[in-house]
Every structure is written in C-alpha cells, then in structure tokens.
Amino acid sequence: MSDAETQPDAEARPGDDDNTAVSDAEITDQLPQELNVSEYVGPNLFPNNSRRRIPAIIYLAAAVICVVVWAVASESPLVNGGILAAGIALAVFAAYGFVCGRELKIDESDALVVAVGAVGFPVGHASAQMGWRGWLSRPLWRILLYSNEPQPHQRGLVFVDGITGEVIDQLVQPNPEDWTDHLTDRPVE
Structure with a gap:
C-alpha cells in the first residue's frame, strides 16, 4: 500500500x-x-x-x-x-x-429572566437547557446560573415551566468550586 x-x-x-x-x-x-x-x-x-x-x-x-x-x-x-x-x-x-x-410559550431568554428573578443574586454566566417532565412530556427549562464575580461565590439551578413560565423548583448554594488556578490577570474578551 x-x-x-x-x-x-x-x-x-x-x-x-x-x-x-x-x-x-x-x-x-x-x-x-x-x-x-x-x-x-x-x-x-x-x-x-x-x-x-x-x-x-x-x-x-x-x-x-x-x-x-x-x-x-x-x-x-x-x-x-x-x-x-x-x-x-x-x-x-x-x-x-x-x-x-x-x-412552548416561554423561550430560553424568557426563562433566563424568570430564573434571574428567582435566585436573588446578580447573575454573570448562565446556561439554559430544554427538558421534559412527566408522562405528558411537559416542556421544562433547566437554568444554571453563577453569580457575577470573577470567581463566582454563588450558583443556582432553577426549573422553569415552558408553558406557564412559573418556577417549579430552585436550588441556590455557595459555589464549592475553586477557580483560583484558572484565573489570570488578562482582561476578559
């Protein structure tokens, strides 16, 4: 060959x-x-x-x-x-x-707004994921949020109904992750 x-x-x-x-x-x-x-x-x-x-x-x-x-x-x-x-x-x-x-009446940007209001801290990075719950596959947004600091002090997980926009459940806790080894003095782009 x-x-x-x-x-x-x-x-x-x-x-x-x-x-x-x-x-x-x-x-x-x-x-x-x-x-x-x-x-x-x-x-x-x-x-x-x-x-x-x-x-x-x-x-x-x-x-x-x-x-x-x-x-x-x-x-x-x-x-x-x-x-x-x-x-x-x-x-x-x-x-x-x-x-x-x-x-689906609530899009990801609407779900992010609802989630920010539910966690009670200023939000920096956030991520939205679509899921479904129950036998009737009701649409559900899963929103992961971090507080707005270079090394976030808090994080939250909020579940938002995709039809009504109501908060189904939420969890807010101190951020246990240590990112000090990954932070640099360079400006964020």
Missing part, C-alpha cells in the same frame, strides 16, 4: 517531501467554510415542542387507513384483526402525540 492510500487526503503537508520533522504548532484542524459558524450572529431559536403534532397527524392518517381497510375488506384472507389492532394502536399513539405537542 502506498503512502497516498494510507492517508485520508493526499494533500501535501509540511515535512512530507523533505523528511523534516513537523512541529505540533504546524499541525492544525480547520472546519470547511460551510460549517464555520463563527461569523454567525443572532438569536438561537429552539425548536418548538408543537412539532410533535406533525408525526401525530401522520399516525392518525395511518390509523384511519387501517380501520377503513379492515372495515371494507374484512372478508379478505389478507385482512384480519391485526389491521384493526394496528389502527387502534396508531390512533392511541397519535392522541399521545397531540397531547404531548403543547406549544
């Missing part, structure tokens, strides 16, 4: 042609331009929970087709009670999809 066959791309690399050593600083990775999102500026839009209704409509249509086929061709040897059972199961799953597909 030749060297060109063993390497994923046959482009010339530093040190390939002259057998010189290549330093680690010369070896870099680059994203293709179409995947480079560093120039993207704008809000991040989280997909709405109501998209679950699209597959629910498809399941309901398949359920109706199954029940109609069973009703019309029940005397055929190719159609039996399994078609009816499949239709009923698809209809139940479609109903579950409609119930779980409630619209």
Whole structure:
C-alpha cells in the first residue's frame, strides 16, 4: 500500500517531501467554510415542542387507513384483526402525540429572566437547557446560573415551566468550586 492510500487526503503537508520533522504548532484542524459558524450572529431559536403534532397527524392518517381497510375488506384472507389492532394502536399513539405537542410559550431568554428573578443574586454566566417532565412530556427549562464575580461565590439551578413560565423548583448554594488556578490577570474578551 502506498503512502497516498494510507492517508485520508493526499494533500501535501509540511515535512512530507523533505523528511523534516513537523512541529505540533504546524499541525492544525480547520472546519470547511460551510460549517464555520463563527461569523454567525443572532438569536438561537429552539425548536418548538408543537412539532410533535406533525408525526401525530401522520399516525392518525395511518390509523384511519387501517380501520377503513379492515372495515371494507374484512372478508379478505389478507385482512384480519391485526389491521384493526394496528389502527387502534396508531390512533392511541397519535392522541399521545397531540397531547404531548403543547406549544412552548416561554423561550430560553424568557426563562433566563424568570430564573434571574428567582435566585436573588446578580447573575454573570448562565446556561439554559430544554427538558421534559412527566408522562405528558411537559416542556421544562433547566437554568444554571453563577453569580457575577470573577470567581463566582454563588450558583443556582432553577426549573422553569415552558408553558406557564412559573418556577417549579430552585436550588441556590455557595459555589464549592475553586477557580483560583484558572484565573489570570488578562482582561476578559
């Protein structure tokens, strides 16, 4: 096997042609331009929970087709009670999809505002994550917040309902993490 066959791309690399050593600083990775999102500026839009209704409509249509086929061709040897059972199961799953597909009315920025008001300290860094709770998959925002100091003294975790915006639960505590080894005197960019 030749060297060109063993390497994923046959482009010339530093040190390939002259057998010189290549330093680690010369070896870099680059994203293709179409995947480079560093120039993207704008809000991040989280997909709405109501998209679950699209597959629910498809399941309901398949359920109706199954029940109609069973009703019309029940005397055929190719159609039996399994078609009816499949239709009923698809209809139940479609109903579950409609119930779980409630619209997300509180976006992450609204949930962050609610969480900041709930913790009772000035917030520096914060992070929001979407989750669901219960059998009916009610949307829930999990917000992690740190106080606004170079080394945060407090942190909080707040759960915000994605439909009503009410605080479901919260935990505020002194920050047990020690970041003194990671802090430098350089300005934050």
